[in-house]
Amino acid sequence: MMPTLRVFTSFCCSAGLAIAVRVPSSHNGRPALVVPTLPEVRAILAQLQGPIVSTLIARAALPAEPSLYSDGGRFLTSFIHKKEVVAQATGRYTYGTLEYPFTLPLVSPDTITSINSFPGGVFHQDTYTPNPGLLSFYLRTLVALLGDANAAVEGTSIFFHLTQPAGPADRDTKFTLDAQLLASLSHRASIGKVVAEAKFNANITAYTPLIQSRDRGSLRVLLTNTTQEQVVLDGAANASLELATAWETAQAASPTISTNFITRVQIAVAEVYRELIDMTTDVEMEYLLQRLD
Numbered sequence: 001m002m003p004t005l006r007v008f009t010s011f012c013c014s015a016g017l018a019i020a021v022r023v024p025s026s027h028n029g030r031p032a033l034v035v036p037t038l039p040e041v042r043a044i045l046a047q048l049q050g051p052i053v054s055t056l057i058a059r060a061a062l063p064a065e066p067s068l069y070s071d072g073g074r075f076l077t078s079f080i081h082k083k084e085v086v087a088q089a090t091g092r093y094t095y096g097t098l099e100y101p102f103t104l105p106l107v108s109p110d111t112i113t114s115i116n117s118f119p120g121g122v123f124h125q126d127t128y129t130p131n132p133g134l135l136s137f138y139l140r141t142l143v144a145l146l147g148d149a150n151a152a153v154e155g156t157s158i159f160f161h162l163t164q165p166a167g168p169a170d171r172d173t174k175f176t177l178d179a180q181l182l183a184s185l186s187h188r189a190s191i192g193k194v195v196a197e198a199k200f201n202a203n204i205t206a207y208t209p210l211i212q213s214r215d216r217g218s219l220r221v222l223l224t225n226t227t228q229e230q231v232v233l234d235g236a237a238n239a240s241l242e243l244a245t246a247w248e249t250a251q252a253a254s255p256t257i258s259t260n261f262i263t264r265v266q267i268a269v270a271e272v273y274r275e276l277i278d279m280t281t282d283v284e285m286e287y288l289l290q291r292l293d
């Protein structure tokens with residue numbers, strides 16, 4: 001028998017989240033990790049909304065400076081790479097953290113053996129990461145939306161500085177927020193692996209033949225719950241309205257500036273959450289397609 005389920009959450013440097021419990025038995029030197037139930041995972045995902053929206057607003061308050069991203073993201077990825085080398089040394093990307101780097105090799109996948117059968121409800125590491133698609137969305141779509149929101153504040157936002165930020169001296173702040181937002185979105189989407197395991201475990205007889213026949217269409221139908229998607233989109237819309245309004249109130253911005261900034265932040269957050277839901281479904285799908293390997 002698996003021990004009683006517990007979920008550990010921790011908000012350290014990255015709103016990072018350890019989401020499964022260690023079981024004493026281990027395989028290949030890795031712990032067996034029992035995933036939470038679907039309602040528990042969803043409750044955790046809801047807690048990641050605030051940090052994601054707050055980081056997006058903080059980034060939107062700084063000038064977008066599109067030239068920082070005009071080289072296909074090379075400046076940003078080289079900034080992220082340096083951070084990831086340090087993060088890797090601290091164990092951020094080890095087995096079961098559900099943190100996956102953008103610029104470093106991923107943790108190796110699990111293989112089912114006779115000793116190690118991976119029963120339903122136990123996390124099974126796959127090789128998929130949403131990160132390339134996420135980075136491309138960020139550069140292609142989100143940078144422009146952040147720029148639109150920033151244009152609305154007309155240079156009035158002082159963020160946490162006494163002077164209005166501009167120029168190279170502020171690039172570290174911008175890239176730090178970009179890196180933080182990307183890591184949070186990646187982590188949020190990667191929790192889809194745990195969502196998929198919880199769904200698989202709740203209906204192994206329905207999922208197994210679809211995985212074996214690699215029936216992506218039917219798997220997608222079984223994985224998708226549009227009612228739940230709407231709950232997530234509504235929650236994100238609520239959070240963006242509340243947090244962007246609080247931000248503008250704190251800055252004593254004029255009503256016109258406030259309205260424009262809040263509206264454009266809401267557009268950006270809605271785009272991010274639509275993308276996040278689709279990326280998470282892809283993560284769930286790819287996780288399941290390797291689940292019986």
Ligand SMILES: *[C@@H]1O[C@H](CO)[C@@H](O)[C@H](O)[C@H]1NC(C)=O
Pocket residue numbers: 202203206222
């Ligand atoms: C499993 O999924 C099948 C196909 O969607 C459905 O008919 C069945 O009721 C589900 N069983 C459980 C226990 O949810």
Ligand SMILES: *[C@@H]1O[C@H](CO)[C@@H](O)[C@H](O)[C@H]1NC(C)=O
Pocket residue numbers: 225226227228231
């Ligand atoms: C879909 O999600 C809603 C809202 O979370 C939930 O009440 C419902 O039971 C879910 N439907 C299925 C088929 O899992």
Ligand SMILES: *[C@@H]1O[C@H](CO)[C@@H](O)[C@H](O)[C@H]1NC(C)=O
Pocket residue numbers: 231232234235238
């Ligand atoms: C969003 O806000 C509306 C209006 O306050 C509320 O009725 C709804 O329950 C909220 N939805 C979520 C998912 O937080």
